[in-house]
Amino acid sequence: MNTKNTWKKYRGELYQKYFRKNIIEVFVTDKIDSVRAKAELMINNKIYIPIDIKLPYPMDRSMAGPGSGSLSIALTFDNKNIKLVTSRNQNESYSLQKENGKFHILKDKKIFLENVEMTPILFHAPRQAFINLDSRCIYNCAFCNLSKRGFFHEYDAEKFVKLILKASNRSDFQAVALTSGVYPDNTKTIKKMCYIIKNVKEKLPDIPIGVEPCISNKKEILLLKKAGAEEIKINLQIPDKDLFGKICPDFRYNDILNILGEAVELFGKGKVTSNIIYGVGESDRSVIKAIEKLAKMGVVPTLRMIRINELNKKKLEEATSDKLPNISVDRVLKIAHEHKKILEKCGLTTQTFETMCHKCGCCDIVPFWDV
Ligand code: SF4
Numbered sequence: 001m002n003t004k005n006t007w008k009k010y011r012g013e014l015y016q017k018y019f020r021k022n023i024i025e026v027f028v029t030d031k032i033d034s035v036r037a038k039a040e041l042m043i044n045n046k047i048y049i050p051i052d053i054k055l056p057y058p059m060d061r062s063m064a065g066p067g068s069g070s071l072s073i074a075l076t077f078d079n080k081n082i083k084l085v086t087s088r089n090q091n092e093s094y095s096l097q098k099e100n101g102k103f104h105i106l107k108d109k110k111i112f113l114e115n116v117e118m119t120p121i122l123f124h125a126p127r128q129a130f131i132n133l134d135s136r137c138i139y140n141c142a143f144c145n146l147s148k149r150g151f152f153h154e155y156d157a158e159k160f161v162k163l164i165l166k167a168s169n170r171s172d173f174q175a176v177a178l179t180s181g182v183y184p185d186n187t188k189t190i191k192k193m194c195y196i197i198k199n200v201k202e203k204l205p206d207i208p209i210g211v212e213p214c215i216s217n218k219k220e221i222l223l224l225k226k227a228g229a230e231e232i233k234i235n236l237q238i239p240d241k242d243l244f245g246k247i248c249p250d251f252r253y254n255d256i257l258n259i260l261g262e263a264v265e266l267f268g269k270g271k272v273t274s275n276i277i278y279g280v281g282e283s284d285r286s287v288i289k290a291i292e293k294l295a296k297m298g299v300v301p302t303l304r305m306i307r308i309n310e311l312n313k314k315k316l317e318e319a320t321s322d323k324l325p326n327i328s329v330d331r332v333l334k335i336a337h338e339h340k341k342i343l344e345k346c347g348l349t350t351q352t353f354e355t356m357c358h359k360c361g362c363c364d365i366v367p368f369w370d371v
């Protein structure tokens, strides 16, 4: 072999041994970093918006979900969405910066994430008209953050239909989702949901509709399905049975499991989801056991890190008779990876959903989207 060929071979080996390896490592590190960044932002949940920054889209005031009652914005980076509560307090750890028309997130005044995009929120979520039909609820779940600042309880079912049809004129409109507090009783709430679904489907037959109701019996699931809902979220909420009894005193753990089984029979595998909230004192083992239990039934759980605020902190600490633990980035990521592994084992994915949280991805680390 001549010197030229020897050098070529040597260069090839060097490339394989170091350069390519480094590229892969850098790529993997970048990917992990953006997930870590998302988890870190989720834990902190607030972003300072300097008064002189003109936002391209209006802030959203959510009536349900983690940022309920607060003004939020949705941001996108590395194909990951996140919704953060906005703050005018310049001492927040994270802040938004705008430079030459681009947005960056700063952490302690240093660049944390570059070239972040602001994503428009339709109703509560990007690309979805996700509506909370009633902010009142007869039940008392200690973590619940339903905002009392909503005006929708003055709306009747017909007004909601009009609101959704109006939203459908927007170019980013892709889906409808309905949630609700239970008021004055579940029969009335389900009836209202069914009316809205039927009437929206009549005008927009191809738009997917997801529902997040409280369910008392199989008949209610059937009514929603017949009305035209394609996806359903029935929340288990608390994975640990003992904590469940303390935090959701009006519900029974096993009843929700049975109802979820019935929902899978009617809506199909990969079309039923259920919130599992963590960060209220449960063990990782109990979270994983709950994910396994639901996934084996064909339910694709939504893993939701608890967001603590002045509305729910005292209620939760009183209910559990304990101080709430801090949640680390490592724990959030560990749970997300376990979640993905279990879904894979059960032949499920979050990507079968067209509506609600798996599709939105703003509040959780979502398997198959984020990890
Ligand atoms: S049933 Fe739903 S809306 Fe009512 S308190 Fe519980 S979590 Fe909140």
Ligand code: SF4
Pocket (backbone or CB within 6 Å): 064, 065, 066, 083, 124, 125, 130, 356, 357, 358, 360, 361, 362, 363, 364
């Ligand atoms: S992830 Fe769910 S709760 Fe959070 S903004 Fe999106 S739809 Fe709402």
